[in-house]
Amino acid sequence: MPELPEVETIRRDLVGRILAKKITTVKVLSAKTVFSIPKKFVTHLVGQSFTGIDRVGKLLIFSLSDQKNFLLVHLKMTGQLIYLSKQGLVAGGHSLKKHNIFNLPDKSTRVYFVFSDGSHLFFNDQRRFGYLKIVEILELERIKSKYGIEPLSPNFTKANFRLAVKGRKKNIKALLLDQSLISGLGNIYVDEALFAAGIRPLRTASSLSFKEIDTLYGVIEVLIRRAIKHRGTTFNNYLDAQGQKGSFALKLKVYGRSKEECLKCGGEIKKVKVAGRGTHFCPHCQK
DNA sequence: CCTTGTGTTCTCCG
């Protein structure tokens, strides 16, 4: 379940490892994952290099050296991008893939890239919700325009956050999950932010006082930065670009802790369904 | 049956 902190961790890892390397081979093992005839997808990429990696919300945007096309990668629920250097690939003394420490490619590998220095980038996705897509600048701008304010950007101001929340009738959990209003938060960080702010998930956005909105604004910023420092949350499936787990799961206060003791008051953490999602909260600490 | 991110579709309200 990669959300903003996990996707950002992957982005930072990859920037230092794959930029400017020539793409020599692209293998598509699952046509559905690339939305097109695999051959067409491959010819867009082979011979080029990635010149930059950006992120909007949970979407990764790889710029291509043709200065025309972009590769979009969405991990959805179980997607992983794992980089292996030539050394990593041949760990164990064998010269072929399948002998690296991660045994990649494996049955969840949907696409992989080979670079001119022998390194590989694997896109693994157990549930096949994730995708890779080539787009031109116009389509990229259309997609980017659908995203709301980004918690790590200069646009994420108290005033803009108030504007996003103000006067909305839907509950605050659904609002925080809405990528067109605030981008990058998913189920885990929304539950954690609402606990930190002491606000119940079912409260309608319009019922929040300015003080509560400002508190929420503050805790989101801190939470996201802390989670990135810990290289994200591995609850089930998430791995960073080095194939490692993030450690922020150890810091979660409500997510995945239903029926356990609240770390603040000792009461019982409850789990209900809100906005169609499993929702964890403390009835005593959250009003 | 449960899990979740997002695009689409449906419904409601003014």
Place this chain on the structure above:
DNA sequence: CCGGAGAACACAAG
């Protein structure tokens, strides 16, 4: 009747 908001559904696979 239009537009926007919000809710519900579809998707996948363990």
